[in-house]
Every structure is written in structure tokens, then in C-alpha cells.
Amino acid sequence: FLGYFYLRCLKFILRKVTGRCELQRICYNNKHGARRSLKIGTTPNISDSLLRSALSVDSDRVEKTIDDIMALKKINPDTNPQLGVSLGASLLQIVGYRALLMQVEKLRREAYDCENQEHEEMLLKLWKELRPDTPLSGRISKQWCEIGFQGSDPKTDFRGMGLLGLHNLLNGMQIWSLSCGCRYSFAIVGINMTELTYSLLLSGALKTHLYNVAPELPGLTHFQQTFCHLMQEFQRFWVEEDPSDIMEFNRVRAKFQRRIVRQLQDPDAALCPHFSASDLRLVNL
Structure with missing residues (x-):
């Protein structure tokens, strides 16, 4: 009182x-x-x-x-x-x-539905963009592991992030070439970085960044840009940490998250001020 x-x-x-x-x-x-x-x-x-x-x-x-x-x-x-x-x-x-x-x-919250033609087309587009010279043998195929899914049906990897994960993978395709030599799986790491970006948004930690890069209304484009930036930064961080194998992923990811959270505590934080919509192949959500 x-x-x-x-x-x-x-x-x-x-x-x-x-x-x-x-x-x-x-x-x-x-x-x-x-x-x-x-x-x-x-x-x-x-x-x-x-x-x-x-x-x-x-x-x-x-x-x-x-x-x-x-x-x-x-x-x-x-x-x-x-x-x-x-x-x-x-x-x-x-x-x-x-x-x-x-x-x-x-x-x-929108689950991936293999009966939904639009969902299926998005998934097949991801394969064609990342493996343009390699035909997919079938919708259910071990080939999905080549771009970083954990099994023969990518649907199971989208359970946590739903369509948000798939949209972000499509937006992050330009990062595929960077991840190839880093001993981690592009698709599952992309979904993991989607979860990180989402959790930062949910907790309010992204307010500093979004308020500083969006003159007025923060929108989905800004969210997608932030995801792509975090993917690129994680790739660099992974190289710096030089883990012995993928089993160290959780440790590296946790350390990376702590660094990002610290950056966002600065009221002048702007994670990716140089990004613009034209820099990325963003999907219209």
C-alpha cells in the first residue's frame, strides 16, 4: 500500500x-x-x-x-x-x-491432414524445391529422411507445430544449402526453430524485436523473417559450437535459446533489421 x-x-x-x-x-x-x-x-x-x-x-x-x-x-x-x-x-x-x-x-493448431489436397501439395512442393533432380518414389518413403524428417511419413513430425511448421519450412528453403554440411537435419531442426520462434512470441519476449522492426502492425511476414533469421543464426551457432554429433543438439539448442533471450531483453533489440520481404521467398499465409 x-x-x-x-x-x-x-x-x-x-x-x-x-x-x-x-x-x-x-x-x-x-x-x-x-x-x-x-x-x-x-x-x-x-x-x-x-x-x-x-x-x-x-x-x-x-x-x-x-x-x-x-x-x-x-x-x-x-x-x-x-x-x-x-x-x-x-x-x-x-x-x-x-x-x-x-x-x-x-x-x-491446424493439424497436417494427408486427406487435404492443399496440405499435400505444400509438402510435395517442399520436396521438389529441395530435391529438384530427385523424383520422390512415393508419398510414404524413406527418402523424406534425406531432407531431415525423422521417418517415412513427414506428417508425424508436424504434430507439435501443425501447419505452422510446414509453412516455415517452405519459407526457410533458402537455408537448406547452409544446413547440408552442418551434421543436423534441416526439416526437424526447422520445426524445432519454429517452436522456438513461437515460444518467444507467446512469452512476449519477441515484443522488443517486433516493436523495433515493425513501424506499425507486426504481421506474419515479420514472424517468418524472424524464423528465417533464427535458422541462419542457429546454423552459425552450431558451427561455432562444433558438436561431436547430433546427440548434442538439445544442449546446443538450449544454449542458443538463452543467448537469444538475453538479446531480446535489450529494449533496442532488433534480431534481423536488415531482412525485408523481398529477401525471402515468403509464403502468403
């Missing part, structure tokens, strides 16, 4: 001294990106509005939320025009992150 009372008094004093409420201080004193959006997302009296807005990323809803917040804080939009712009950009990032999480979760 004393801590809460002290905080309220401090905010009151700061408002009297600076002439600005906490929201104004956050927007004016922090550059656009994670530093600003993370603070706005945890500011009292704003969180409830954000939760209501999270159901939709429609720009009109965000604008209405901005109007409500400024009215609540008794801020005149005519004398504070930049505040609405700054707040709007951060709100779009926050509700966009939540929408992205729902989109990714939907893909993850």
Missing part, C-alpha cells in the same frame, strides 16, 4: 512540475519502438482500453481508443497533435502483436 501511495504521489508531483501526464512523458521521452510501446502497454488506465482493442486491428478502432484515452487524461488533441500520432503507432504495435499471436496460434 505504501509503495502504491508513493507512486501516486510521485506521478502527481511530476505532472505538476512538467505539466504533462505519465502518458505524455512516455510518448515525448521515448523514441518510437519497444522503449515506448512496452511502457504504454503497461501503463494503468490504458491497459483496459488495449484489451478491448485487441480483438481488432481496425484503424478506426485504434483511433477511437486514442480519443477515449486522451479524453480520460484530459489532453487537448489540438495542442498536442504529435501525442495522438505517437500513441497511435504504439497502439497499432500492441494490438498487432496480439493479433499476430492469434494468427500464429491458429496455424499451429
